Amino acid sequence: MRSKNSIKNIIVNVGSQLFSILLSFLCRTIFIRTLGEAYLGISGLFSNILTLLSLAELGVGTAIIFSMYKPLAQNDRKKIGALMALYRRAYHTIGLIVGIAGLAFTPFYPLFIKNDPGIPDLTVIYLLYIFNTVITYFFSYKQSIIMADQKNYICTLYQYGFCILQNILQIAILFQTRNFILYLCVQILFSFFTNFFLARKADKMYPYLKQYEKEKLSKSDKSSIIKNIRAMFMHRIGSTVVNGTDILLISRFSGIVSVGIYSNYYLITTTLRGLTSQIFGGITASVGNLGALEDRKKSYDIYLSINFACFWIFSFCSISLFCLFNPFITLWTRRENLLFALPIVFVISLNFFVTGMRQATLTFRDAFGLFWYDRYKAVLEAAVNLIFSIILAQRYGIIGVFIGTFISTMTIDFWVEPLVLFRHGFHRPVRTYFARYLYYSVLTGLVGYFTYLCCSLLPDAGFSAFAVKGVICLLVPNTVYLVLFWNTREFQYLKGFVHFPKSGKE
Template identity: 40%
Template sequence: MRTINSFKNILFGLSGQFISVFMGFAVRTVFIYSLGIEYMGIDGLFSSILIMLSLANLGFDTAIIYSLYKPLAENDIQKIKALMNLYQKAYRIIGLIIFLLGMILFPFIPFLIKDGKIINHLNIIYFLFLVNSVLSYYFVYKQAIIIADQKTYIISKIHNYFIVFSNIIQILILLMTKNYILLLSFQVLIRIIENVYIVGKVHKLYPFLKGKNNVQLNKNDKKEFFKNLYSLFLYKVSGVVINGTDNIIIARYVGIIQVGMYSNYLLIISTLSTFISHVFYSLNSSVGNLVVTEEKEKKYFIFRVIHFANFWVYGLTTLLIWNLINPFIIIWLGKEFVFNKLILFSILLNFLTAGMQSASTTYRQTTGLFNKGKYRPIIAAVINIVLSLILVRIIGITGVFIGTVVSRLCTYFWYDPFIIYKYIFGKPVKRYFLRYAIYFTLIVLSIFITETIFLFSFSNLIFRTFSSLIIPNALFYIVFRKTKEFIYLKSVVNNVLGIGKRKILKKKSTSL
């Protein structure tokens, strides 16, 4: 059942990403040509500010989802209702706090932008961003039970429909009015409609959540929950600072146009990242179920499989982006929107080191290791801000991303696997780092091989794409084809595609 739900989650998540990719590029292209790169920079900056304000979330979402795994497995309805009641109350307060913090920031918005005078109605634009963010907190808490119950595909399916409708209307608004404020107003409206629809779906699936819910957690459960929540809040601080400050620093010290240029790269990279993370995030609830029901060796083997899949997918994607993104942006928007190779390298190093952390993050979240090294995220956040502010003055936009990478390497990179291997697997962590070194070396080798080929041969976009797919996959297959991780993944994929069943049926028909 875990495997079926995981692949349903992955399937609908990936289909949603295909739709998002196509519609996202369409909207982005119309946006840039209708409003200009400056407004795209504003879009990226205000999104980053709201990421910072989401600190008020505290990590409630992760804490609640983790707490729901066991009562869902045991069908403990009263415990589920108590947790959802707590989540509802918390998010109403969180929404209010974010709104108040956002309003406090109002007078300072112009000072965050080096060249902000080129944008009209800045305060109205910011207010609509804020409202769009705050309103979701009054609905989104109901989604937690679907996610914890290994049915994320339900949310993905609904979201896919709304993506298509929303983006078509946004394109029409841009083409007919070129009015950014009208566009943002529509985004607020469609967000409300989608969230209300999902709440209705939750009530159909879990009718015991309909109506008034006054069930309370007992004293011990509440104490354990808030203990985990405190540690998660510290992780939340670090994640928000690491992911949310880049655009703010670039806007303040480099310029809003560069934020707009970076947002084009970010659209492509974050789309691919979200596409990939849907695969790995879809495994979270299944891993959570595995953690509470399986033996230590099974947990360890599945971790190795996820880490191996993690390497293959992120390694291949990094190579594809390195070889294709600049030629693609030249075709799409023009040479004036392209970053140099040094900036691209720093962006991709950030992408790869974050992506390769996914297996450790999944196990840390699903095994409840929230309290181990709980102050380390604060250290990561401080390192990130200090280094980024120093390096941006020395080497420009590249320094912002290098600061983010270094902060991650000094903290999450080594400590997350350390605590997982020590407390969950009871094994030395050097096995993890040895595998990581092998994986990273193969990724670098793949890049070197393709760069050499392109240097001494004719290389258009089609040839680059073909080479970037064939070379790393062939190299990874040759090295890992006999490993247990590869054999296991191959068997899972074959079972999902029905290849094994078709072979059996073919043999039977032959014998007849």
């Protein structure tokens, strides 16, 4: 059953997102041509400010979803009802806190805009971003039980279904009115629809929630959840600072137009990251269920295969990003002034790889509930990232921001996260992980360099040249990896994973 749910989650998640991506890129193309880079930069800036304000979430969602794995596996409805009631109260409170914090920050957001972009009603636009964020907290909590029950594909169908409708309507508005505020109002409306109808779906799927919504958790359960929330809060600080401050720093040191340029690269990397997270997100609940019911030996064997898949996916994507980033943006936007220099493109692609290589480890850490053991890591990571990014940005500009992110990842996350998982999750020495990581990284570098040399023989512009480069990026890395890994245990496991096992337990 775990593998069936994982496969179903992955197929629906990836398929839905691929279609949504096409519409999103079409919407972004029309956005650039109708509103321009300044609006693009403002959109990225305000989104990042709200990401920082969402620290109020404290990691409540991850902690409570982890707490649901065991009662769902054991069909303990009273405990599930009590957990959902706690989740509801927490998220309603968080929504109010984010709203108040966002309003209080209103006088200060202009400090992050280096030059006046000449956009009217900036404060109204900022307030709309706040409202869009706040309303999600009043309904989105009900999605948690669906995800914890290994049915993430249901959430995906709702989310991307409404996302597709939203993009279609936004495209029409951009063509007809070129009105950014109306564009945002549509986004708010569909955010509400997505969360409202998912909440109704959860009520229908789990009708017993209302019956047990007044149940109370035991002191030990509350203590365990609070402990995990405290740990997750620190993790939220680290991830939010690392992922949410790049655009703020670029805006502060290079200007809002540079943010607009970066937002295209950011859109592509976040789109790819979204696709890959759908794959790994589709198996997280199954790993949590596995951890609740099975021994760690089996979990470790599965981890090795998922870590191998992680390497293959992110190695291929990172190589393709480095070779195709600028040709794609030129082809897409028809503007060469929206390109970064190759060294900046390299560091963005490198960060994508090293961040992606953490995915398998983080998936198992979250599923096993090991948040507490590396809680201080996140705070240290945030400090290192901010210090190096600011220092290097002042001296080297935009590339300094991205190098700061790379330094924080490799000096902190690289060794702490696997150490925690192997020591407290698998109870094994971690040296095998580092040996594999080194091998995978060197192989990615060599294959990537050869792929880039092949692509560099072709012209920089033109659809035909881009298409041939795309074929090179598709064939070279994947052919090499197929030859090298075909007979490995990890690859054979992944081959079997895509077929539904006969055992209902699997």
